[in-house]
Amino acid sequence: MVLSRRNGFSQVIGAKPQKICLFGMFGGGNFGNDASLEAFLLFLREARPEAAIACVCVDPDAIGKAHQIVTTPISAPEFSNTLLRFCNKVSMRIIGRLANWGRAIKYVRQFDIIIVPGTSTLNDYGSGPFGTSYGLFRWAASARLSGVKFCFIGTGAGPILNSTSRRMLRSAAAWAYFRSFRDQVSKDFLSSLGIDTSRDQVYPDLVFRLPTLLPVRDNTGGKLTTVGIGLMNYNGWRAGARSGSDTAIYETYIEKMGRFVNSLLDRGYRVRLIIGETVDMRAVRDIGRIAKASGYDLIDGTRFTRRARQLVAEPINSLHDVMRQIGDTDVVVATRFHNVVCALKLALPTISIGYEAKNDAVMTDFGLGDFCQSVENLDLELLETHLTELLKDKEHYRAVVRRHLDHVLFRVKEHEQELLSKIL
Numbered sequence: 001m002v003l004s005r006r007n008g009f010s011q012v013i014g015a016k017p018q019k020i021c022l023f024g025m026f027g028g029g030n031f032g033n034d035a036s037l038e039a040f041l042l043f044l045r046e047a048r049p050e051a052a053i054a055c056v057c058v059d060p061d062a063i064g065k066a067h068q069i070v071t072t073p074i075s076a077p078e079f080s081n082t083l084l085r086f087c088n089k090v091s092m093r094i095i096g097r098l099a100n101w102g103r104a105i106k107y108v109r110q111f112d113i114i115i116v117p118g119t120s121t122l123n124d125y126g127s128g129p130f131g132t133s134y135g136l137f138r139w140a141a142s143a144r145l146s147g148v149k150f151c152f153i154g155t156g157a158g159p160i161l162n163s164t165s166r167r168m169l170r171s172a173a174a175w176a177y178f179r180s181f182r183d184q185v186s187k188d189f190l191s192s193l194g195i196d197t198s199r200d201q202v203y204p205d206l207v208f209r210l211p212t213l214l215p216v217r218d219n220t221g222g223k224l225t226t227v228g229i230g231l232m233n234y235n236g237w238r239a240g241a242r243s244g245s246d247t248a249i250y251e252t253y254i255e256k257m258g259r260f261v262n263s264l265l266d267r268g269y270r271v272r273l274i275i276g277e278t279v280d281m282r283a284v285r286d287i288g289r290i291a292k293a294s295g296y297d298l299i300d301g302t303r304f305t306r307r308a309r310q311l312v313a314e315p316i317n318s319l320h321d322v323m324r325q326i327g328d329t330d331v332v333v334a335t336r337f338h339n340v341v342c343a344l345k346l347a348l349p350t351i352s353i354g355y356e357a358k359n360d361a362v363m364t365d366f367g368l369g370d371f372c373q374s375v376e377n378l379d380l381e382l383l384e385t386h387l388t389e390l391l392k393d394k395e396h397y398r399a400v401v402r403r404h405l406d407h408v409l410f411r412v413k414e415h416e417q418e419l420l421s422k423i424l
Contacts, residue, residue: 016424017112017149019052020044023139024119025074025132027059029278032207032338034063035319036118039209040153041067043416048424054111056139072107074135076100104142113149113423114139118182118206120156120337120358122169122190125237129164140172149177151423154206154415156182156358158189161237170195178423180415182206183361203415204408205341205362212345213323224270224310225391228326228343229261230334231273231283234355234375249376254283256378258290260333263384265296265310273298273313274325276336284313331390333383335375337362344368347405349390349397353378366404368397 026037037055044053053070057063060071076099108114116136124133143150152173160166170193173179179197181187182205191197236249264271273284288298288311296311316322323342326332332343333351337358343350344366352359352372360372371386373379390397 016048017051019111019113020048020054020424021108021111021114022053022055022057023074023114023116023136024055024057024121026055026057027062031276031316031319031322032336032341033119034066035210035338036154036206037063038067038319039206040115040117041069043209043419044424047416047420056107056114074139076103101138101142104139105146108139108143108148109146111148113151113177114143115151115153115423116155118154118156120356121152122155122157122160122173122186123356124160124162124165124169125356126235127165129162129168133160133162133165133168137168137172140175144175149423150175151178152176152180153178153419154180154182154203155186157186159237159356166193180418183358183365185357185361201415201418204365204411205338207319207338207341208345208408209412210319210345213320213327224268225331226270226272226329227264227387228272228274228329228332228334228348229257229287230332230336230339230343231257231275231280231287232335232355232375233277233279233282234335236376237355253375253378254286254290256380257283258287260380260383261287261291261311262294262296265291265294268310270310271312272325272329273311274322274332274334274339275316276319276322276334276339280336288313330394331387333387344401344405347398347401349394349401351383351386351390353383365408367400 022037022040024037025033027034041053044051055063055067055069055071056074057071058074060073063069064071121136127133140150150172157173160169173190173193174195179200181200181202184202187197187200187202234250234253235247261271273287275281275284291298291311299309299312314325316325319338319342322339323346326339326342326348327346329348331349331351332339333353334340334343335353335355337354340350340352340359340362344362350363350368350371352363353375354360354372355375360369363369363372371390373382
C-alpha cells in the first residue's frame, strides 16, 4: 500500500473515492449556485458513474428532488422538543450549535471526500460571521477532525471584510486537501491571507461546462434590437450582515438603471429584464414601475398592452431559463456574475456592472475587460458609450467572444483531467 499525505490527510495512491459529498449554498434561490452544482454533477456522473453522491445544502428537499441525490441541510432545523427549544434559547443557542457540530462530524465520516463545487464560498457577501462563513467552517472542521478530505473546486474567494469571518474562512481554505480557483483574483486573495497556493490552478467557472442552449428569438418584438438587462437586488456588500442597513445603494442603482432602461425604450430598443436570483424580482418590479411612469407597460409573459412589446420580463426559475432569455437579445448589460457568464457562453457582446472583481476577471478573459463598471459607481454616460460601441461593431465583438470561448472550453476539459488524476 502506497500512501501520500497532504495537509494531514492520508490517501492510498490510485484509490478512487466511492462516496462523494458535495457542499454548498444550493437551493437558496441563486441560479448560479445551483447551476454550479448541476455542472459538477454532470461531470461526476460521466466520470464516476459508480460513485455514491450526496449533498449538504440549503434546501435539501428541492435539491434532492431536482438531482435525485441524498441530501441533508447545512444546519439542523429547530429542536422539535419544547424543553430542548427552551434550553437552547436560554443557552443563547449554544446547545443547538453543539448539536450541529456533532451532527456534521457524524455525517462526514461516511464519505471519502467532501467537495465544494464552484460558487463564491470564501467571502462574506451579505452575511455576518455566524451565517454562511460559520456554516462552511463547521463542515470543513468536521471533515478535518474526521480525517475526510475537503476540497474546493473552481471556487471564488474574497473579499472578506469581517475579521471573524476571515479567520474561519482562512482556516477552511488552508485545511483543504485540494483547491482550484475560477479566477486569478481569487487565488491572489487567498495568497494574501498567507495560504500557500503555489500548487493551485486557475480554471474557468464550472458553469461553462453546462450545455449551451441554442438561442431562440422571440419575434413578438419585430425586428427591434433587444438589450438584455440583468438586474440585481443589490444593497451593498454588508447587506444582510446588519440590521436596518442603508437602502441608499439599492435606490441609487435602481434609479440609474431605470433612467437607462427608459432611454433605451425612448430610442426604440426592445428591453428584456433578466434576473439571477429569486430576490432580484424586486428590482424587476421597481424598474417596471419607473418605466410605467413614462408610459411603458411591462409584459410579464401573459399580458400584451400598449407599447408592451418593448419591455419584457418573463419567469425565470433556473440558469437554463436565463440562457434561453439571453438568447433572445443582441447585447447584454448585467450585474450578477452568472448572468455575465451566460451571455458570454452565448457569444454575445456584454457589459458588466459588477459588485466584485469576479465580473471584471471573466470579462477580461473574454477580451471585454474595457466594458466593465462598478455597481456602486455606475456612470450612465460611460454605459451609453459602451453600449454604442458594442452595437456599432456587434459582429466583431461576437467573434472576439467566440475566439476566447474556444480556449475556455479547452481549459474546462483540462480542469476535469486534473480532478480525475488528483482527487477522483
